[in-house]
Amino acid sequence: MSLQLRVHVPPHPLIQHWLGVARDASTPPPIFKSAMKELGRWLTYEAIRDWLPTEEIMVQTPLAPCSATMVNPDVPLVVVPILRAGLALLDGAQSLLPLASIYHLGLVRNEETLEVSCYLNKLPERLNPQTRVLITDPMLATGGSIMMAIAELTQRGIDPALTRIISVVAAPPALQKLGANYPNLTVYTAMIDEGLNSKGYIVPGLGDAGDRSFGT
Known part of the structure; x- marks a missing residue:
């Protein structure tokens, strides 16, 4: 059976509002950053709906014993924000996954050549292959940054099938690269935009999410 990249655009009214x-x-900037936090929260909510491992336990209510479905704490969860802009989504994601480990990955794109380089990598040398990874990256534009991030994770033992990406806007070039190289990934985005301009920015997009989040 052939694999195909799964891209979800949740029809949630709050996602569309904050977009x-x-x-x-x-x-x-303060309102923009609040919007990004809310998008991080609601996109994460959608992304983990059928993704978190659960276990059945018994609890004691005030009246009687009762079975309960709980998130399994033994399965490792990781959130990887792509700096800088991924930090704006992290607050919302972390509010739903408070026990997840956070590993920062700093990537920067040369605006002339569009080449991506890494200036900060806090990933461990190896990760449990059963780890579920959520990547926060608001803009999937040319695909350079997200492709480098996935490569760094797979080198450390991560299974792309257990990896989910949340982004605010995505463009076809990035999705095509992901689909060609990692077809068992899953992407959750608020919108798929029409394309890129000559400088590699998503159109209509939302500008530079890092600059707008931090007022720089």
Whole structure:
């Protein structure tokens, strides 16, 4: 059976609302960052709906014993924010996954050549192959940064089938690269935009998410 990249655009009204706030060029940095946090929260909610491992246990209610379904704490969970902009989504994701380990990955794109380089890598040398990984990267544009991130993770033993990406907007070039190289990945995004301009920015997009989040 052939594999195909799974891309989900959840039809949640709050995701669409906060996407609209983030797209608006007149939105000031504090509100933009709040919008990104909310997008991180709701996209993570959608991404982990059928993804978190669970176990059946017995609990004692005030009246009687009862079976309960709980998240299994023995299966490792990791969130990897792609710096800088991925930090804006991290707050929302971490509110739903408070016990997940956070490993920062700093990637920067040369605006002239569009080549990506790594300036910070906090990933361990090896990771449990059963680890579930959530990557926060608001913009999937040319695909350079996310491809480097996945390569770093797979080198450390991570299974792409257990990896999910949340982004605010995605463009076809990045999705095509991911699909060609890692077809068993899953992506959750608020919107798939039409394409890129000559500088590699997503159109209509939302501008530079890192600059807008931190007022730089």
